[in-house]
Amino acid sequence: MEKTKTIRGVNYLTRWGRGKWKEEGKLGEGLPSFVKVKQILPRPKVEDIEVEVARELEKINLPEIVKPGHMIAVTAGSRGIANIDRILKSVCQKIKEAGGRPFLVAAMGSHGGGTAEGQRKILSKLGIREENLGVPVLVSDQVVQLGCTSSGFPVYCAREAVEADGLVVVNRVKPHTAFRGENESGLLKMMAVGLGRVPGATVVHRLGPGEMARTIPEIAREMLTRLPVLFGLAIVENGYEETAIIKAIRPEQFQEEEKKLLQEARKLLPQLPVNSLDLLIVKEMGKNFSGTGMDTNVIGRWRVFGIPEPDVPHIRRIVVLDLSPQSHGNATGIGLADFTTRRLVKKINFEATYLNCLTTGFVQRAMLPMVFESDREAIDVAVRSLHMDAGQVRALLIDNTLHLQELYASETLLPELAERADLRVEKEAFPLRFSTTGELIDP
Structure with a gap:
């Protein structure tokens, strides 16, 4: 039996008998903690x-x-x-x-x-x-x-x-x-x-x-x-x-x-340090980071009709939280995500986004994912949608798909990351934290 529940003006479809939304516990309960990881990337550089x-x-x-x-x-x-x-x-x-x-x-x-x-x-x-x-x-x-x-x-x-x-x-x-x-x-x-x-x-x-x-x-x-x-x-x-x-x-x-x-x-080209994830949280997307808002070479998603998706990386759920000011409202690539926030959607210039995607023909990349009122809710629903023990979720938190020198990895990834000589764990483990309005607080 299913029942529709309204929270902050958004309708959620919940399965009856699994507990009311507010009784299912606050976000982060049972999730693994995160650690800061630094990738040591090749660095040839023009000095002058x-x-x-x-x-x-x-x-x-x-x-x-x-x-x-x-x-x-x-x-x-x-x-x-x-x-x-x-x-x-x-x-x-x-x-x-x-x-x-x-x-x-x-x-x-x-x-x-x-x-x-x-x-x-x-x-x-x-x-x-x-x-x-x-x-x-x-x-x-x-x-x-x-x-x-x-x-x-x-x-x-x-x-x-x-x-x-x-x-x-x-x-x-x-x-x-x-x-x-x-x-x-x-x-x-x-x-x-x-x-x-x-x-x-x-x-x-x-x-x-x-x-x-x-x-x-x-x-x-x-x-x-x-x-x-x-x-x-x-x-x-x-x-x-x-x-x-x-x-x-x-x-x-x-x-x-x-x-x-x-x-x-x-x-x-910078890459994620693992090829298999349950959850990727992207704090910000935008044209200044990639022509597709989130670099398809990094997230392993094309979302182009008739073109097979890449084998790696394989990411089950992607949450994107915000749109960069430098994008001027062009949210091309929003369709690469599964979940997003009302804050991001309010910043979209649909005319610019649609023109970009209609010109390229990649219309799937302009399609809106599920929209939630806050970072907390978007991440929470993404985790729940995996239908797995939250403590076993393999997750990464990144600023964007361009700057991958520093990122945050769930402790469940540590055994795999420990084998990499080009990675350094930078700080102690911590849980995800949110403001009173549900925005993710920078670690």
């Missing part, structure tokens, strides 16, 4: 950004590439890339020294709601402003169709880049969150999707993730034949969100060099 950029541009003989007086467009994307303002400023400065007239062009696909105002806000938050970098920042929603690929895909590019005398492509190389291929996120994707703005992003994503690995390089190659691309600057980051590699690449080498850098990026 400006010096490294100059060194790389010298390798490709920049003064011979840039013609005096030419207007040179440099791509500026929406991702939170470490040191991106310094990198872009250094590139533009070297172009100036070679006699060129650089400017930044917004290249972010459908991000920022696909509008000039939205794009400008995102770039400003990243420190990409004219007063900071000393060059104009051109933002609009205008594109030009350059033609079609041999397969019939239309090729779009930001008008400002098409009208420039030269184009420089700058982007981070990393594993994509929706498909696997020899080239994933990087210079080619910045061209096909970023510079393509909403129309270009729509062309790529409407084919589905199964075709993206083929489509992105094909569109980018066509753009390379039709645009005066001077060079690319590829960036790889380590697990501490630091610049690990900066590499200048000539246009004809984009595809091959990016393949090599992608393998380096995979080695440096």
Whole structure:
């Protein structure tokens, strides 16, 4: 027999005979305690950004590439890339020294709601402003169709880049969150999707993730034949969100060099310390942590129709508690979670979220999980839904899916973690604690 019970305005379906909600005990009763764990990740690092950029541009003989007086467009994307303002400023400065007239062009696909105002806000938050970098920042929603690929895909590019005398492509190389291929996120994707703005992003994503690995390089190659691309600057980051590699690449080498850098990026990608969990608690999701709000490479969930889920990591329940301010309400990826809070949902800009997910075609990632009034209730229900002895729950608590150097592990994981030489237990065990309004208190 089942009975509906209303608590704080939310209807819960409880099984009669198993006790009223308030009689089932407060959250944490029976749960294992948690310990702070530090992961020791590989840490190659560029010590001097400006010096490294100059060194790389010298390798490709920049003064011979840039013609005096030419207007040179440099791509500026929406991702939170470490040191991106310094990198872009250094590139533009070297172009100036070679006699060129650089400017930044917004290249972010459908991000920022696909509008000039939205794009400008995102770039400003990243420190990409004219007063900071000393060059104009051109933002609009205008594109030009350059033609079609041999397969019939239309090729779009930001008008400002098409009208420039030269184009420089700058982007981070990393594993994509929706498909696997020899080239994933990087210079080619910045061209096909970023510079393509909403129309270009729509062309790529409407084919589905199964075709993206083929489509992105094909569109980018066509753009390379039709645009005066001077060079690319590829960036790889380590697990501490630091610049690990900066590499200048000539246009004809984009595809091959990016393949090599992608393998380096995979080695440096931060991961959870175990491959099997009952519960993952994510304190904050957002576009500044991953294009999918929570990195699919970390949580082991694609939630893309027709694409099999990864074998590892295997996580039975995911709870996400909040949305970062830097996401500007874009909650793409909320559908990767099973439970969330009213606090997060109130921050969602549904227009921006839906545009992002409709453009990519990954509509499942915009679907709301179960919503509860507080952190405490969301975690409580997640634990109950496992239908297992709470004291045996294998759980991790993380700040977000980008910063995994420090996290919190349930004591049930300690035997497995103790075998790892790259992990350190930092403090004594403690129970989860909550404020009087049910918000999780930082350990």
